[in-house]
């Protein structure tokens with residue numbers, strides 16, 4: 001329903017081009033989608049008036065001045081309705097945010113909320129997305145190079161509730177990889193250092209800290225139960241084992257989780273978003289590798305304790321972490337329809353900048369996730 005006092009604006013992420021006299025080309029900057037339609041002079045002039053300030057009545061007056069004849073307001077409403085349906089214009093309502101987020105949040109996250117608005121229909125969904133982020137509770141196992149940066153980016157996006165799990169202390173060598181590293185943090189628990197760093201981004205952040213390593217004996221059912229979304233970057237004793245333990249528990253609680261990637265000096269892994277009943281789970285990945293590597297017989301490496309020498313570059317781990325946060329934010333804020341989601345783990349190569357994605361499919365007979373039915377978040 002369009003009223004004559006309503007005010008509309010062309011979406012922030014849209015450019016309009018006129019090709020010749022009567023072809024309008026609409027360019028969606030966020031997706032690179034383009035649509036064209038034939039438009040008469042009236043429609044072209046009308047679109048030029050949709051500035052986020054003029055009401056429909058104001059536009060009618062303006063158009064009548066320019067065309068020098070009386071215009072039926074229903075003709076204007078008809079064009080506006082079509083532009084709304086195509087996602088080209090949106091109503092410009094004042095204070096609509098106040099039912100969803102505070103004025104402080106609106107000011108603080110304005111640019112991000114506008115970005116969300118490029119992917120969501122209508123005027124309120126972008127504020128709902130921000131509210132989802134602020135209300136979510138994120139559990140992160142492992143707060144090193146990748147986990148620390150994931151926490152930092154999520155805090156920058158507005159996440160206020162964290163449960164963090166790490167038993168390590170900050171070392172001088174962490175400066176090459178940890179974004180939250182500060183000289184004065186050397187020797188203190190990583191969780192305390194990260195907490196101090198996150199508090200500088202947003203003093204309203206609440207953190208529950210578990211100063212411990214994840215082991216096969218660690219009880220994680222209750223802690224996963226308290227979280228809305230779970231991330232694993234714990235690579236000790238071995239990320240394959242921690243991921244299996246966490247993913248199986250998350251699947252049984254039907255909670256989406258992210259097995260974050262990292263780097264092993266040679267490439268950066270993007271990791272994988274796991275949505276119960278929709279994407280492959282960690283057991284599906286394990287079965288994939290078992291099959292893919294079935295003819296490979298391990299030969300003992302002559303160099304002992306290779307893991308102590310493993311290389312790293314901060315930009316590679318930050319790339320993995322940022323990739324993870326893009327996926328996590330899309331999920332928790334509902335920015336994408338995940339029904340047809342098909343991305344699996346990717347591997348970023350340092351020398352060529354290529355990302356090669358594995359072709360892992362969900363195994364419908366998987367003992368962990370096979371019987372789980374996807375439920376939209």
Ligand SMILES: [Zn+2]
Pocket residue numbers: 280281282283284285363366367368369370
């Ligand atoms: Zn599975």
